[in-house]
Amino acid sequence: MITMGSTRAEARVATSAGQGLLSSRHLKDQLQEPERVGAFTRDHNGVYMDFTRQNITPEIFQQLLDLAASAGLEDKIAGMFGGKHINSTEDRAVLHTALRAAADEEAIVDGKNVVPDVHEVLNKIKDFSEQVRSGAWRGATGKKLSNVVAIGIGGSYLGPLFVHTALTYDKDCQEQAQGRQLRFLANVDPVDVATALDGLNPEETLVVVVSKTFTTTETMLNARTARYGEWLVQELGEAAVAKHMVAVSTNLKLVEEFGIDPKNAFGFWDWVGGRYSVTSAVGVLPLALHYGFEKVEEFLAGARDVDRHFRQAPLKDNLPVLMGLLSVWNSTFLGRPAVAILPYSQALAKFPAHIQQVQPVVSMESLGKRVSIDGDTLSFEAGEIIFGEPGTNGQHSFYQLIHQGRIIPAEFIGSIKSQHSIYLKAQPVSNHDELMCNYFAQADALALGKDAAQLEAENTPADLIPHKTFTGNRPSTSILLDAVTPFSVGQLLSLYENRVAVQGFLWDLNAFDQWGVELGKVLATKVRGKIHAARVDKHQISEKDGFIPSTVTLINRYLKGKSPVA
Numbered sequence: 001m002i003t004m005g006s007t008r009a010e011a012r013v014a015t016s017a018g019q020g021l022l023s024s025r026h027l028k029d030q031l032q033e034p035e036r037v038g039a040f041t042r043d044h045n046g047v048y049m050d051f052t053r054q055n056i057t058p059e060i061f062q063q064l065l066d067l068a069a070s071a072g073l074e075d076k077i078a079g080m081f082g083g084k085h086i087n088s089t090e091d092r093a094v095l096h097t098a099l100r101a102a103a104d105e106e107a108i109v110d111g112k113n114v115v116p117d118v119h120e121v122l123n124k125i126k127d128f129s130e131q132v133r134s135g136a137w138r139g140a141t142g143k144k145l146s147n148v149v150a151i152g153i154g155g156s157y158l159g160p161l162f163v164h165t166a167l168t169y170d171k172d173c174q175e176q177a178q179g180r181q182l183r184f185l186a187n188v189d190p191v192d193v194a195t196a197l198d199g200l201n202p203e204e205t206l207v208v209v210v211s212k213t214f215t216t217t218e219t220m221l222n223a224r225t226a227r228y229g230e231w232l233v234q235e236l237g238e239a240a241v242a243k244h245m246v247a248v249s250t251n252l253k254l255v256e257e258f259g260i261d262p263k264n265a266f267g268f269w270d271w272v273g274g275r276y277s278v279t280s281a282v283g284v285l286p287l288a289l290h291y292g293f294e295k296v297e298e299f300l301a302g303a304r305d306v307d308r309h310f311r312q313a314p315l316k317d318n319l320p321v322l323m324g325l326l327s328v329w330n331s332t333f334l335g336r337p338a339v340a341i342l343p344y345s346q347a348l349a350k351f352p353a354h355i356q357q358v359q360p361v362v363s364m365e366s367l368g369k370r371v372s373i374d375g376d377t378l379s380f381e382a383g384e385i386i387f388g389e390p391g392t393n394g395q396h397s398f399y400q401l402i403h404q405g406r407i408i409p410a411e412f413i414g415s416i417k418s419q420h421s422i423y424l425k426a427q428p429v430s431n432h433d434e435l436m437c438n439y440f441a442q443a444d445a446l447a448l449g450k451d452a453a454q455l456e457a458e459n460t461p462a463d464l465i466p467h468k469t470f471t472g473n474r475p476s477t478s479i480l481l482d483a484v485t486p487f488s489v490g491q492l493l494s495l496y497e498n499r500v501a502v503q504g505f506l507w508d509l510n511a512f513d514q515w516g517v518e519l520g521k522v523l524a525t526k527v528r529g530k531i532h533a534a535r536v537d538k539h540q541i542s543e544k545d546g547f548i549p550s551t552v553t554l555i556n557r558y559l560k561g562k563s564p565v566a
């Protein structure tokens with residue numbers, strides 16, 4: 001049986017045991033067996049998952065399921081849905097799944113069913129978005145508000161951006177969004193302010209300030225910039241704020257202090273982690289304003305569908321569980337530290353960035369940890385470096401590395417139907433077919449490789465054979481959706497969110513806190529104070545300010561080069 005081991009030495013043994021368990025047979029041989037398809041593919045409501053190209057055998061698969069059982073995975077999943085405070089370092093329940101529960105479902109947090117609260121906010125969003133879209137709610141000068149700028153960062157940005165990008169060219173969504181614009185402002189870089197506000201008339205624009213805490217420096221500065229900077233108040237006066245600025249937050253007190261009427265604030269709760277918040281008002285409000293509430297309901301229904309599957313399906317058929325187990329197998333047992341998420345869908349272009357944050361970003365932010373939930377140093381490698389780009393673009397950049405360099409498990413995501421079908425008469429296949437030919441080919445190229453004998457048979461010059469050899473045996477999972485729709489985007493989101501939870505449970509770490517981002521924030525606050533003081537007193541920064549010599553030199557060079565302030 002494979003175990004994680006509780007000491008580094010045991011973990012090393014586990015890793016070599018993992019490698020030892022790997023069949024000496026190359027994937028190219030194993031993949032000839034038709035029964036592998038039956039054993040290692042699953043289909044849930046339009047989400048087809050093929051993990052035949054993973055480095056597993058039926059025995060390893062069984063051992064992974066045993067590992068899940070011995071880690072008490074089913075109980076841990078039940079504990080999460082049951083509202084246990086599994087985010088123990090913040091003493092919070094983890095119930096983002098309640099955000100998409102049906103009105104008649106229950107999710108109990110501290111003895112209270114929170115689903116009615118969720119639906120109260122959803123109804124408020126429905127109402128408000130319909131008023132804005134119909135023109136019943138207008139701007140200060142009487143114009144319809146057809147533009148939305150959502151200001152937020154991290155989880156208050158990446159999820160909504162991912163979903164918006166995914167739905168932009170869905171035919172129905174496109175129709176619903178006609179004549180409207182949805183933009184995001186995240187980076188504190190003033191160039192991002194310029195990009196987000198460029199060409200937007202404040203008279204026709206609604207600003208949604210999205211921040212769970214309502215204290216995040218970047219978001220608050222950007223919100224003040226949109227309000228007082230070159231824009232809203234300057235052009236329309238202070239009174240316009242009431243009609244042009246609304247907020248999404250768990251901190252309604254600070255929303256009011258900022259000068260936004262709490263009536264125009266949409267709440268959520270501390271049992272929703274920031275990076276898991278896209279199905280709260282964080283995503284629902286901007287998306288409902290842009291696409292209409294019904295489309296967002298379809299997205300929520302997709303997430304609910306996979307949540308239920310995750311809660312109910314046996315481990316061996318449970319897609320998030322299987323994805324989590326395979327990640328643990330690849331990273332902890334086989335020592336593969338990265339994962340490439342490769343959507344063969346331009347609509348899913350922002351999915352890798354969102355998952356970086358959900359998985360160890362919520363993969364790297366959630367699972368990028370070094371201690372267990374009890375604070376002990378982990379004895380094994382946990383967390384994965386997640387990166388990715390849509391195919392085929394990635395093929396022309398980093399795929400060289402994954403074909404012939406490091407072994408990086410890949411997750412290919414494709415769809416049967418395109419949102420935008422193009423078929424040129426003179427071409428053998430449609431444009432979407434062409435895209436998907438690559439989706440099929442790349443997974444096989446990684447798994448099957450190309451050896452010296454094949455190259456010799458093609459009369460490859462001997463000196464080029466080492467360069468043209470592909471070792472193959474490189475793992476990947478292929479996910480095939482019927483189409484990229486609001487529903488399937490919700491399914492995909494839930495699949496990955498829940499898979500992160502599984503990995504956290506198996507690694508016994510807290511996938512729901514993010515202390516790792518705090519140190520940088522504290523240091524930035526110190527730098528801010530020192531730069532301000534240096535400017536006011538016209539002095540140089542020195543080591544007395546508590547910086548190391550290289551930072552003193554860097555900051556002084558910056559300050560010197562910037563007068564006047566810009």
Ligand SMILES: O=P(O)(O)OC[C@H]1O[C@H](O)[C@H](O)[C@@H](O)[C@@H]1O
Pocket residue numbers: 153154155156210211212213214215216219273274275365514517
């Ligand atoms: O929504 P906010 O409170 O503004 O927080 C924005 C982001 O801040 C930090 O980076 C957290 O680590 C993220 O999880 C969070 O999403």
